[in-house]
Amino acid sequence: MPRSGPNARLAETATGLPPGDALDLGCGNGGDALWLARQGWHVTAVDISAVAVERLAGLARSGGPGDRVVAVQHDLHDSFPEGEFDLICAHYLHTPFDLDRPTVLRRAAHALRAGGHLLVVDHGSTAPWSWNQDPDAHYPTPAEVATGIDLDPAVWTVERAESPHRTATGPDGRTAQVIDNVLLVCRTA
Numbered sequence: 001m002p003r004s005g006p007n008a009r010l011a012e013t014a015t016g017l018p019p020g021d022a023l024d025l026g027c028g029n030g031g032d033a034l035w036l037a038r039q040g041w042h043v044t045a046v047d048i049s050a051v052a053v054e055r056l057a058g059l060a061r062s063g064g065p066g067d068r069v070v071a072v073q074h075d076l077h078d079s080f081p082e083g084e085f086d087l088i089c090a091h092y093l094h095t096p097f098d099l100d101r102p103t104v105l106r107r108a109a110h111a112l113r114a115g116g117h118l119l120v121v122d123h124g125s126t127a128p129w130s131w132n133q134d135p136d137a138h139y140p141t142p143a144e145v146a147t148g149i150d151l152d153p154a155v156w157t158v159e160r161a162e163s164p165h166r167t168a169t170g171p172d173g174r175t176a177q178v179i180d181n182v183l184l185v186c187r188t189a
Contacts, residue, residue, distance in 0.1 A: 006035035007091045008166055009121045009182050014039065017117065020086030025076065025108060026093045030056035030069075036087075037065030044081050046074040048097060076104045085111055089119045102148035109151055112187040117159070120145055124163045124179030129170035142183040151185065160184035 005011070010032050014022075019040035024033045027045035033056060036043045047053050053071045060069035074081060077099050088108045093101065109118050124139045126132065140148070142161035161183050168178045 006032045007089075007121060009180055010035070010089055010091065010119065013089075013117065013119050013160075013184060014041070014087060017087060020113075020116075021083065022087040022089070023081060023083075023085045023108070023111065025088065025090040025104070026095075027056060027071065028052055030059055030071070032089060032091060033069050033071070034059060034063060034065060037068035041068065041087070043069045044083065044085075045069060045071045046076070046081055047071075048073070048075050048095065080104070080107050080111070083111065084113045084116075086113055086116045087119070088112060088116070089121075091119075091121045092123060093120070094122075102145075102150070105145070105149045106151065109149060109156055109185060109187065114187055114189060116187050118183075118185040118187075120183040120185075122181040124181040127168055127170060127178050128176050129172065129174065139179075139181060142181050145181070145183050146185070149185075155187060155189045157186050157188050158183065159186050 022036050022041040022043045024043055024045040027033050027047045030045060033043045033045035045056055050073050053073045056071040060066040112118060126137060146158055163179050163181050165177050165179055167175050169175050
């Protein structure tokens with residue numbers, strides 16, 4: 001089942017934007033895609049998992065916003081959705097599969113229309129319930145992610161690069177303070 005709502009950083013960002021065409025990279029259970037559709041966005045939701053894509057398509061059909069959500073299987077290492085978008089979000093886009101993340105995120109930025117936004121949200125800390133408790137884990141900062149994407153500042157503007165804290169709830173119901181690394185880029189030209 002999808003989360004009951006969207007990722008917190010998506011809600012912060014998209015609430016102030018006029019609905020248009022959105023792309024959800026690594027949609028998983030589809031909580032973000034369904035929320036965006038209910039806000040009036042037309043959403044293309046992609047995931048490497050055929051199971052996740054089929055589940056989201058079914059939820060969209062049965063939950064009302066079916067005409068606003070297209071769920072498509074993509075291995076972003078090999079393919080990328082066609083089209084131009086007003087909002088592209090990549091929440092916790094980490095995978096054990098072969099994925100050149102900077103190239104995928106650069107390609108996403110190039111798929112934005114003028115005035116469109118790319119929202120990249122990564123873990124900035126280890127939650128107590130995380131499978132990876134490596135005390136030496138490195139979480140790339142928003143500045144490091146921006147540097148890796150290597151976008152021309154004459155075309156793209158970084159609107160937000162920060163690491164806010166939030167209270168998260170784990171699978172067993174425990175809560176903890178976690179850090180999100182947030183990068184928001186706007187295509188200005």
